[in-house]
Amino acid sequence: MTSPENATPLTPRGSMRRVDWETFRRIAADASTTLPIEQTAAWDAFDAAMDGREPWGRLVYQDADGAPRALISLTRMDVRGFPYLWARHAPVWLGAAPSPQEEAELRELVVAGVRVHDPAIVFVRLHFTHPAAGLHELLQTMTYDRTVILDVEREDDEAFLASFKPRGRRDVRKALRNTELTYHDETDIAEEVFAELYEILTETGDRDGFRAAPEDTYRTMLRTLGPEHCRLYVARRGGQEALAWSIDTIWGDGAARYYAASTAEGRRGRAADALLYKEGCWLRQRGVRTWDLMGAGSERVPELDGVGSFKAKFTPAGAVDIPGAWDVPVRPRIYAGLVRALELKHRAQAGVSAVRERLAALRTTSAAEPEQ
Template identity: 40%
Template structure:
């Protein structure tokens, strides 16, 4: 019987990662694929760190993982976004064995790295809540293999009713906008800024989102809902004005939300619902088999409660996913960072 608590890590290249996952019948998340390296490289303070295969005592590859080095404010960490990619179903012991080997591997190769960020199915003592940002353990996934009618029937009753109503609205123009200029994207960024202000979340500079379109090529898809009438929420509006948009990714048969927003007019006309349906049907026609809406609120992710109701219009229930955690490599440094951030938040809250 194979001892899955003894693993070794061997460096591999991007092609080997894809081949191993393909042989196991496992889809590769776009963030673990070679195409993502160009996006990371285009964003300041991110560098592709390397790829590894986790191999058990029988020389069987049980997982593959791609990591990116992030330079934070005074510290560095590596992140396996949507990784490891498990080729077999891991036990808690197997996950722990991989983390132990990874911690040692990173410490020997990059002694400046303070922690590793990755996903895990089983909770464990060596896992820490994220030092910064948020994670989630539930999402909404839409199976795109059935017929269009059956996909609609699988929606929540309220969502299906609202979608049918908005499909009768002839004031929408829905398109995928390829080759948009920076000036054209500025209109969409203004909508995103409005969305962030309304919903209370932070956003990056516009260049981060535009770089995704530039570097990911056909794997980054920009969908926009525009109004063709002249009536706007605050008075007359020019036909062709954007009211909602979504930047999706599409890789290895899987589509997913990444960024997007709606202005007040889009909110009042259910533009996001109409646009999401257009995205689902467009990607389905191109062979997409599953669409992931990338997280909803839960006890672990209360900050995402605002999008839970909207996303559950497309499904009767949520899908559990593995949340992300920090794994300290330099334990004392990580502990000091934790204390410093806690003190900073306490000071901010007292003002």
């Protein structure tokens, strides 16, 4: 794609201004908008506690009449020693969905402001609905542009279960009949149990093809967000061995199933299914109305097809489209250099893997040949 500097510039009709948290929060409240937790002061504490991350600032995009149109909270991070900004799950648009022109204008205003206030920044990562020149696939991480969102505002637990697809109800009820399986809110003992749970996460990553973050990332998340905004739920066999677990974040009446993992046994016995049902019931009791299961497969991200299929059985609505994340270069030449460096790294890694596979095949062949 072409860079923003090569695209036809828009004549800005709106404006951008920096604001403090209280102003940011009030604007969202006035618009009856529940912010993603990553856009809140609670997330600032998590960012501040992590190496290589820090809150950068909050912006309000205003229309031509000066009315707030979108909210953006940015975190300063780095890749290969080069700083960038990430507005996780933002811009948060207020009111109607944005037009392509509004998204383009917002991008130009953000990039122009960052060049002035923090010229070391190489790119800004923002979430957009409309494809456009100047939007690049992410460096070194995966986004998603479809997800599954459950409505947990029901009369009772049975009504919540009844809202699932037939396959989802069947799998949950099958697990609930297994009296060996027990389900627990272990938020208050997270620090002492998480070592066991992290082993399950690494097993899940090996099985599903992803690399877990360092264990301290999850511990820091639970500690800094605190029990009001972050819960740990676990399924166990006989109240002892952990089979499945999840971390849910909460802000206002919204929640997100941020991380989840299960053992092979937990999957076979549907402990993961029943845990999802149980935690939805517990979240409803905490005032949650909408629950984002975070990520499903799409044309852009087919790697999530399998996990998306699992999540979709818990609602007839299936997956829905949401804005995916894109990199927007602020310093295009340096960004292009980063892209080339990562491409060379991936090619080198692929070459090493191919050599190792050939050597392994030769060893196997040699071992299989009879001695003369």
